[in-house]
Amino acid sequence: MKSALRTDKESARRKRERVLMLVAGVLIGLLSLVEYLLISHAAPLPTSSNVLIFAVINLNILLILVLSFLVVRNLVKLVFEDRRNLLGAKLRTKLVIAFVSLSLIPTLVLFFVSFQFLRTSLEYWFDVKVERSLNNALTVGKIYYKNQVDELKRTSQALGRAVSMKCIDESGRVNRSCLEDLIDPAPLLPGRQALWDMLPLSSVEILGPDLENIYVKTWLPLVGSPPMIPASAIAQKLTDQNYGVFTSVLENGELLRVIRPIQDSKGRVMAYLCLGRLIPQDMGQLLEEIRSGYEDYRQLKLFQGPIKVTLLITLFLITLLILFVSIWFGFRLARGITEPVQMLADATHRIAQGDLDFSLKVQGRDELSSLVRAFNTMTQDLKEAKRRAQEASRQLLSSYAELEHRRRYMEILLQNVTTGVISIDRKGTITTVNRSAEEILSIPASNLIGKPYKELLTPVQAEEFEEIRQELMKSAKGTLQRPIRLTVGDKTLSLVVNFTVLRDQEDRSLGVVVVFDDLTELEKIQRLAAWREVARRIAHEVKNPLTPIKLSAQRLRKKYMDKLDTEGQKVLERCTNTIISQVEELRRLVDEFSRFARMPAPRMVPTDLGELADEVLSMYREGNPTIDFSLDTPSCLSRIKVDPDQIKRVLVNLVENAVSAMPDGGSVKICITADNKADQLVLEVCDTGVGIDASDRSRLFEPYFSRRKGGTGLGLAIVNSIISDHNGTITVEENRPKGTRFIIRLPI
Amino acid sequence: MHLLCWFVQPMTAGCQGVEASTPEIYGLTLASSNKELLAYFSLKNGCPPMIYQVLATGVPVKYTFELELKVHRFLLDKTLARQRVVRILTFDNLKGEYRIGFGLNEPRVISVKTLEEAEKIGFEINDVPVIALSKLPAQRTNYVLRVRARVEKMESSLPFKGLMEIFSSWGLETRWYEIRFTY
Structure with missing residues (x-):
């Protein structure tokens, strides 16, 4: 049940996450648009170079969104779980608060300290002394460079004049030997070495009026011919001023060249002189570093504000990242502790509800995992024990059902046997009375069960029963049979009673069972x-x-x-x-x-008993005027199958007895009714005569029993015999207020 | 080279109120050689104080001039040709000179001593072949040539270059300047 719920919740949560992802995607698009608009309005930046920046910013925003979402979601979830008093929620709350506090406080402190440190460092960077030093360094570089150029300019001016005067004729031709002699004189000439030591040149080039190379001379460390300077560049330079400065970067340094036109006395340009000096690589590198340092500094100063913001944002993002990681780690660790606890609690609840068909998922090898493993083992043991208990219970139920079946069978058997059965426990309390016993004794079982038998017997009967009990105890078989005549109401019953001692397997007495048969009818x-x-x-x-x-x-x-x-x-x-x-x-x-x-067998034919009774009464009406004869029959009395002659004889006999019992007159009434419930027809003959003593009623239907003078005692015996032959019964009782009532019941 | 065109419509609409220091294209002119349509224009105020400050720090600044030739249609204009002209301006603090490059892979570099010279060389764009005349559909009207200039820093030694792009407001981009003509 829980797994299903969990699955439902999981799918719902995934659906929510998908929606969130969609919303986040839309948000990213919107934010990109907003950022673009903002940046476009703030400054017309080229968009092509900002894609990466947008991606970075969106990633950051996404991180912030994810962080906010995770934090808020988990915090809300935590609050709700805490309110619902879910197991593990309080522990998780404490852990999360601890982790957030442990991470938030140092992170924020670090953030502010770092920011302050950054601000101080930037101010230190842009200190006036630093700026002045860099400016001075650049100035030194500039001076050095200017000196080089100035020296080349002066040398070119002097050398150009000399070449113009000595090595160019009137037609403008350049004398190469003169040039060689002028530029590279014999080393032994006085003053030459000093000149070149003072003005170390790396190259001397003479270009023609059309800027073609006429003469090239190089000295170490310059190797090979110097690179060509584009004619257009030379022309452009020389249009504005009478010299031009060009630099070329070579493998072993930077070649600085000054070009100057060589003019004759009339001012015509006869040729161009280009002097070069190789600035050594180490010196060039130093100059480059001075320039680079100065430019970097200027850039930093120019972008001081943005750099601060950039560093602050970077710091802020790192702080956020730390916070995100720490909070996430806090939640994860808390979940790692509380989830197994909650899982165990849920599992315990399920076990309490009787569900043992599950196993908890075990991850890791820590103490909680060991606990979960132990719980799984316990669940399996419980399941096995439950299975065994169910098996035993099933067997027990089966045995119980069998016993119950047998008990019911015995009970049914006991209830349906015609023999009366009464059981008495060892304390003398009646525990069982079957239906036949109720009928024979005419006492409902409820009046007997649970009562001591001594309370139900008369003193004489109790004494007799005690004697029987004594004999029973002495009996080796534990059983005793006695014929007993018992008067129940106005009936005297002839019973054969068997007393049997109930004993268990260890021969201990459990009581007495009394089994008796009613032999009264049999005796009759x-x-x-x-x-x-x-x-x-x-x-x-x-x-x-x-x-x-x-x-x-x-x-x-x-x-x-x-x-x-x-x-x-x-x-x-x-x-x-x-x-x-x-x-x-x-x-x-x-x-x-x-x-x-020789009572003949009855010949059963459908007979109207009312008609028959009326016929009998008619026989006596005329001869007995002092007696009132009456007949009471229902209008719709159906015919029943009887022997009309025998039944007429019965009626004659009973009416004769009634008339005899009323010498001074009275009334004789025959009532015929149908007892549909018992499927019997009831025929009553009532008189208002002297009546019959109660003691005589039980023997009234015996042959040769008569209290009347001249009576044979066979009349009522014959009546009883006829009714018995018709499967009916005849009883006699007192007619109130006086007289006798004979009741005949015949099956319909 | 003879002048083919002819209806030069000065496109100043939308430029009113533009500050004097804002870079703008001016002198946009069209001409034709025997085979090609040529464009001429200049950039004015191409080095405002903001750019100058950047330039003075030694950062190379790239000027990109974009040209688009369009033909007017009912729903969407069709672009017939696109051209791009690049100038790279650098200042050498050590030697105190400006250098003008004529493209990323172009070795031609001119060094000048003053900014005015550099602007004159770098921002006067002449003889830009827009499209071959054979590719211009005849008897069509409403051709539009539009030009804009974009100024951006080429490289920098600063840290956090990406974020600096956002937080350093020194890049520039002009609006499109248009000229309509028939052929």
């Missing part, structure tokens, strides 16, 4: 089956002798009726009738038993 069914078997046998064993008994009684009456007296006949009649009626009664009883024992 078993009892019903047993009773049916009994009824079948009774019917089979009792029914057979009834016919012979009845026939025998009828035969006795028929055979002995006529043979007995009236009293006897009455007795016989009464006895046989009793036998016959009892036999009939027995037959009826046996038939009932037989019917109970």
Whole structure:
């Protein structure tokens, strides 16, 4: 994330720099124009020689711009970073201030001292004494030179006159032998040597009227012929004055020559005399140095002001350069320290956020680089540790998921088994109650879980449970099975309870798990089956002798009726009738038993239960005027599949019982409703009779249980059997304010 | 040599108010030989005090005379020929004489004792061949010959020569002086 940000910032910064470069380019153009205009107006300088100067000035301006830009940019950046309290900003600020101070103060001091020194030096240069000395030196040179020329002029004048008188005839011809004799006489002639010693000549040239060479004589140190002087130059010189001075630079010195016309007595120019003297090289060099020194001095003096400005600008530029370098170095050094620190801080932040997939760039071999390298190593170690932790976590999660899956499976299994399961920990607190246990005990689990079992049991039950616990502790297998009859509300449950001690791998007791099955219904069914078997046998064993008994009684009456007296006949009649009626009664009883024992399978057809109920009630209305029979059915009651004969029998049985329970009148009501949620049809038969004791209700549907005189105890058993065959249930409860309410639930 | 031209228009416009010591071109004249168009002119006040001071320090001063022959066109004038004449003036402090050179590679040098002589020799420019007559398109009007003079220092022993060019105000350049003619 940071790298991306950094890349974005970098590209933005480069874009800004490109814009800045463009602006700088435009600025350079504008500045060049301004400089040109300024210089052009200040003095009409030739532009061709100023290109280099413009380049230098622009470079300087550019340097100043770059310097200003860098300094301002970095300072602004520094201020902003400082305000934002960025890591490393304060350290960088301190370093930059230190470097700028360390460089600025000595540089400025040096600048002002140098400037002062420069000013003093320039004033010293142009001191009056120096100027006077140079002027004197130049004057000496001038005098020397003038003396040379004057001597040549005088000599040429004398020699010219001599040549004119002795060596040129009337026709203007020059006598060479005369010239030789005059210019180079025999050395033994008296006075000659002294003359040449006084006037050392290097060359003597005689030119004709047309300036052609007639005679040339040279002496050492001049070697060879002297260079030709252009005729035009001679002519130009001689037009203004009667002599001309020419100088020629030779290898061994400077040849100074004076040329003068040789005239006859009439003033005609017969020839030209040119005398030369070689100024030695060492002397010429001295004169040249005097001239050069004087001219340099004059130039310096003339340009004293510009030189000062130039030197000042140079000094200023050097100062700027030093400042630029020092500030730049300060920033760079500060960055070199703070950047790794900031980089480490950013990296630490990233690690704190969990990002370990990066490595810091290491540059150099200093201590900070070692720190960065160590940080990278630490990051890699952390990454490896994180990878291992993630791997372990993944395995742990996988195991947990597996365990959770198993736990849920066990929980589902536990919740869905029909067996009730209750677990009790070693402290006696109930920890688990499954759904079947809730249903069997008719207690919500929330009322049991977390509570000590002793609080939930009656004292008698607690005592029994304690005995069981004692036995359980003594049991080698740690398990114990007990049949228990338990009264829950108005129901008495028949349970088979298994107590098992939970033990861990180290055989320590973790508590007890109580597993119990509700055998109440099973017992009922078993009892019903047993009773049916009994009824079948009774019917089979009792029914057979009834016919012979009845026939025998009828035969006795028929055979002995006529043979007995009236009293006897009455007795016989009464006895046989009793036998016959009892036999009939027995037959009826046996038939009932037989019917109970051989209950046919229901034939299910769609039936309107309201109609059926109304039919049954109609049967009883006329015979029981003191009883109010009523039917309550919904208008849209749909037909359901039942055996109409058996259900009618159920209704007859229940209404018969109700009528029997109300000898003094009352009301019998049949209500039929649909329980759509449970997909059941609910049929209720209510009466306002004497009611049934709560203790009898659990046994009410058992065969041969009856509180009514003359009752066989099979009616409600048959009703229960029919409803069970229809996969329904029948319950009995108290009808408020009095009477009994039978509730039949049949699946729709 | 006979005079060909003929409408010499003195171009003094824009010169009013020019100080007497300011260098200026005067006597700009055109003539023709058998083959070439020749120009004649002189430089007046070519050595004002400022230049004289420089000259006195021994620095050679170069006088460059630029000539341009143009023909007038609607948008942009066409330059038919360019010429350049150079004179180099030097003062020898030791010998107290002025030397006039006639070009950078020209050995011809004239030495004179006074500045007036030097100015006379150096600043009177004669017989400058501008263009061959055969190259002048006939029956064209509005030819313009313009001349200007530039004065600059040739060499110096001073340090910081480049910056001195900027901060030493002794160079000079005249404006263009023009002469219009038809041919």
